Amino acid sequence: MIHRDFSPDNLILDNTGVLKLTDFNIALQLEADCNKRVAGKHAYIPPEQFRGEASPQSDIYAFGCTLHFLLTAQDPEALTVSSPKDLNAGTSEALDRIVRKCTEQSRASRYQSMNEIKSDLIACG
16 A cells, blocks of 8 residues: 655654554546646655655655654655754754655665564664
8 A cells, every 4th residue: 555645744653652544535546547646745755756656665755754853853855855853953864864765756766564664763773
């Protein structure tokens, strides 16, 4: 499933402290219809989604943008590789590298799965 609208606006913290993704309305539409529409907050949408070519790597891009926001309290610049360290010097090199890789402009240059990101996040410590 491709969410297509992953952003801080669609995250909630439950009463046990677990962060959860919400608002699957766009993701639940028929796949044929989904790729024809651009939906979501522009600062969090990858280049291919504007061309109607959403993929799992599109959500990885939006996840990286969301991490940027969580680390800086600022939306990332649309359609760029995000580097939270530029705005928050306290961001570790490893975490900055993860965000940059998530927000690469080319899908092939991004992480290919959330499991890859999870491994790198665990390694951060």
